[in-house]
Amino acid sequence: MAAGDRVLGLDVGATKFRIAVAGPDGRAERTVESPTRARRGPEAVIEELIGRLSAVASATTPRPTALGVGVAAQVDARGTVRFAPNLRWADVPLGARLEEGTGLPVRVLNDVRAATVAEWRLGAGRGATDLVCLFDGTGLGGGVVSGGRLLIGAGNTAGELGHLTVVSGGRRCTCPNAGCLEAYVGGWAIAARAREAARADAGGAARLVARAGGRLDGVTAEAVLTEAAAGDAFCGRLKAETREYLAAGLVGIANAFNPSTIVGGGGIFDGAPDLLSDALALARPRMLPSVGESLRLAPSQIGAGAVAIGAATWARGGLV
Amino acid sequence: MAAGDRVLGLDVGATKFRIAVAGPDGRAERTVESPTRARRGPEAVIEELIGRLSAVASATTPRPTALGVGVAAQVDARGTVRFAPNLRWADVPLGARLEEGTGLPVRVLNDVRAATVAEWRLGAGRGATDLVCLFDGTGLGGGVVSGGRLLIGAGNTAGELGHLTVVSGGRRCTCPNAGCLEAYVGGWAIAARAREAARADAGGAARLVARAGGRLDGVTAEAVLTEAAAGDAFCGRLKAETREYLAAGLVGIANAFNPSTIVGGGGIFDGAPDLLSDALALARPRMLPSVGESLRLAPSQIGAGAVAIGAATWARGGLV
Numbered sequence: 001m002a003a004g005d006r007v008l009g010l011d012v013g014a015t016k017f018r019i020a021v022a023g024p025d026g027r028a029e030r031t032v033e034s035p036t037r038a039r040r041g042p043e044a045v046i047e048e049l050i051g052r053l054s055a056v057a058s059a060t061t062p063r064p065t066a067l068g069v070g071v072a073a074q075v076d077a078r079g080t081v082r083f084a085p086n087l088r089w090a091d092v093p094l095g096a097r098l099e100e101g102t103g104l105p106v107r108v109l110n111d112v113r114a115a116t117v118a119e120w121r122l123g124a125g126r127g128a129t130d131l132v133c134l135f136d137g138t139g140l141g142g143g144v145v146s147g148g149r150l151l152i153g154a155g156n157t158a159g160e161l162g163h164l165t166v167v168s169g170g171r172r173c174t175c176p177n178a179g180c181l182e183a184y185v186g187g188w189a190i191a192a193r194a195r196e197a198a199r200a201d202a203g204g205a206a207r208l209v210a211r212a213g214g215r216l217d218g219v220t221a222e223a224v225l226t227e228a229a230a231g232d233a234f235c236g237r238l239k240a241e242t243r244e245y246l247a248a249g250l251v252g253i254a255n256a257f258n259p260s261t262i263v264g265g266g267g268i269f270d271g272a273p274d275l276l277s278d279a280l281a282l283a284r285p286r287m288l289p290s291v292g293e294s295l296r297l298a299p300s301q302i303g304a305g306a307v308a309i310g311a312a313t314w315a316r317g318g319l320v
Numbered sequence: 321m322a323a324g325d326r327v328l329g330l331d332v333g334a335t336k337f338r339i340a341v342a343g344p345d346g347r348a349e350r351t352v353e354s355p356t357r358a359r360r361g362p363e364a365v366i367e368e369l370i371g372r373l374s375a376v377a378s379a380t381t382p383r384p385t386a387l388g389v390g391v392a393a394q395v396d397a398r399g400t401v402r403f404a405p406n407l408r409w410a411d412v413p414l415g416a417r418l419e420e421g422t423g424l425p426v427r428v429l430n431d432v433r434a435a436t437v438a439e440w441r442l443g444a445g446r447g448a449t450d451l452v453c454l455f456d457g458t459g460l461g462g463g464v465v466s467g468g469r470l471l472i473g474a475g476n477t478a479g480e481l482g483h484l485t486v487v488s489g490g491r492r493c494t495c496p497n498a499g500c501l502e503a504y505v506g507g508w509a510i511a512a513r514a515r516e517a518a519r520a521d522a523g524g525a526a527r528l529v530a531r532a533g534g535r536l537d538g539v540t541a542e543a544v545l546t547e548a549a550a551g552d553a554f555c556g557r558l559k560a561e562t563r564e565y566l567a568a569g570l571v572g573i574a575n576a577f578n579p580s581t582i583v584g585g586g587g588i589f590d591g592a593p594d595l596l597s598d599a600l601a602l603a604r605p606r607m608l609p610s611v612g613e614s615l616r617l618a619p620s621q622i623g624a625g626a627v628a629i630g631a632a633t634w635a636r637g638g639l640v
Contacts, residue, residue, distance in 0.1 A: 074608065074609075074610045076610065082609070082610050083609070083610075128474075129474070130473055130474035130478075142576075144576075146466065146471045146472075146473065146478060147469060147471065147472055149467060149469070151466045151467065151577070152466075152467055152578075153450055153466065153577060153578025153579065153611075154448075154449070154450040154578055154579055154580035154614065154615075155578050155580075155610045155611060155613075155614060156578070156610070157575075157578040157608060157610045157611050158450075158466060158576070158577055158578040159576070159578075160575040160576065160578075160608055160611070161575075161576055163571070163572065163575040163576075163608060164484065164572035164575065164576055165486050165568040165569065165571050165572040166485050166486065166487075166488045166572075167486075167487065167488050168486045168487050168504075168564065168565050168568035169564070169568070175575075175606075175608055176605060176606045176607070176608070176609075177571050177575075177606040177607070178606070179568060184488075244488065244489070245488050248485040248488035248489070248499065249485065251483070251485050251497050252483065252484035252485040252486075252500075252572070253576075255477075255480040255481075255483040255484065255495075255497075256462075256464075256478070256479070256480065256481055256483075256484055256573075256576060257471070257473060257478055258472075258473025258474055258475050258476075258477040258478040258479075258480075259473065259474055260474035260475075285496060286495075286496045286497040286498070287496065287497070288394065288477060288480055288483060288495055288496075289394070289402070289403070289496075290394045290396065290402050290403075290475045290476070290477045291473075291475060291477050291480070293475075294474065294475060295474075
């Protein structure tokens with residue numbers, strides 16, 4: 001691919017999609033955003049995506065040579081969305097439809113892996129050959145670069161680090177497993193644990209519940225972490241427990257992958273960066289010595305555009 | 321490297337070492353074994369290794385072109401043994417000394433990763449590009465091939481799957497962590513759990529303890545698994561608990577690496593193959609669907625020579 005090429009990146013989220021035109025340096029020269037309106041069903045969404053992508057491609061000089069797509073879904077090796085819980089898509093041949101509709105060669109990958117590529121090539125992981133990205137938002141997603149290559153796996157699903165078991169027989173996850181790291185540390189799980197703890201200790205939880213308008217089901221992970229930072233003891237305990245589970249996960253992740261760098265991002269880690277850095281401080285002396293001693297933590301740098309830009313970088317190729 | 325080349329493989333264990341001459345097909349044409357006598361210290365052991373390797377090299381036609389070394393140790397990227405608990409070596413420049421002493425180019429890797437290479441290229445994992453090997457003996461070792469490459473990590477330590485946390489805050493491991501998979505499923509850990517359970521239930525443990533000559537400290541993992549197979553209820557419970565912890569680990573390993581194949585070997589899995597296959601049956605429906613549905617289990621095939629043969633294959637190069 002020539003050095004001056006433009007490549008399109010598409011981030012298909014449940015609430016909005018984003019199209020980025022990646023320039024020769026991989027960074028976004030232009031970005032277009034629009035609501036996804038997933039309720040219309042996959043066919044209508046795909047038709048709109050094709051229309052918008054074609055318009056952006058026509059308006060770009062030189063004309064883009066490829067399209068990379070990141071989607072919050074399990075994606076198979078041929079670019080079919082196996083299952084996207086938030087979009088409510090199942091077995092949607094997204095890659096094939098976009099290829100047909102835009103005339104561009106298309107590569108589709110999971111959104112977290114796309115963001116991992118962005119951090120690796122352009123962000124906090126630049127220069128690393130062994131990198132783990134953890135993005136903690138509603139769920140806890142992961143992506144792994146090992147030996148200078150993004151791990152893909154046999155079914156295009158490698159890197160699901162939120163679904164490492166850290167408590168055998170533990171809390172139910174949204175996946176079929178119990179005791180997953182995500183089931184303790186994901187945003188939904190911090191909120192669920194807080195609600196349970198509040199039911200058992202209404203007095204202790206008073207400040208947190210008041211912040212949620214007096215309604216337990218209004219309690220969020222963000223509120224827990226904000227109140228913890230403000231010195232609330234109840235939320236402080238929840239945060240300390242979360243840190244301990246995260247440390248348990250980090251030890252395993254580091255021993256399994258032996259990365260030089262862990263990049264942390266997503267709403268939870270961006271909002272409470274000490275959660276991850278303190279967990280790593282707990283975890284480091286528990287790692288195998290050769291694993292822990294040279295591991296560094298880096299906050300994510302790319303932000304909201306990471307999925308589209310990472311997908312474009314991926315489509316540009318040469319990364320596996 | 322020419323197709324007809326011979327390569328030497330060396331397996332340095334705490335009790336014995338093994339030298340294999342790998343033929344053009346990668347398999348052993350000749351094997352030499354000898355006691356390691358580690359008590360003499362690393363210098364004396366290395367001197368003997370150089371003598372034996374040189375003798376084997378001189379007697380081989382065509383003359384070997386490289387030496388691969390597998391050692392039960394943390395090994396750094398330059399072939400220095402950082403820490404080998406059973407050999408009682410620390411910071412021994414094994415690769416450099418053997419290179420100097422034999423005149424051959426030398427590559428050193430951890431013994432479990434060497435066995436992984438053997439199973440991948442010549443054994444149960446032939447043809448797989450995404451493979452996890454788990455060897456359960458005294459400890460639980462792992463090795464990972466992803467996208468057709470052995471994972472190495474930033475410090476040459478990737479693949480330490482025995483040291484994934486499966487019980488946050490759980491049992492002490494021999495490593496600095498607590499709650500490791502190995503601390504429940506490794507041979508030493510099954511024995512330790514059995515001894516603890518026997519202290520709490522002397523009546524239930526009667527058959528197991530009798531088999532150990534009446535001495536609790538004679539209880540082994542092998543004895544537990546043999547008695548469980550023979551129908552002993554106490555050992556059956558221990559085995560069922562072991563299976564549950566192993567299943568928790570398998571779910572995480574599969575979600576993290578998305579392999580097509582898990583190869584199981586080592587004394588524990590070879591002696592009680594149903595332990596691993598039954599654990600996988602428990603684990604499979606708990607994995608992410610695209611991970612679990614096409615995963616297969618394969619018993620290791622290479623056996624005792626795997627480390628030497630795998631190290632030779634690794635030294636032959638072209639595998640990363």
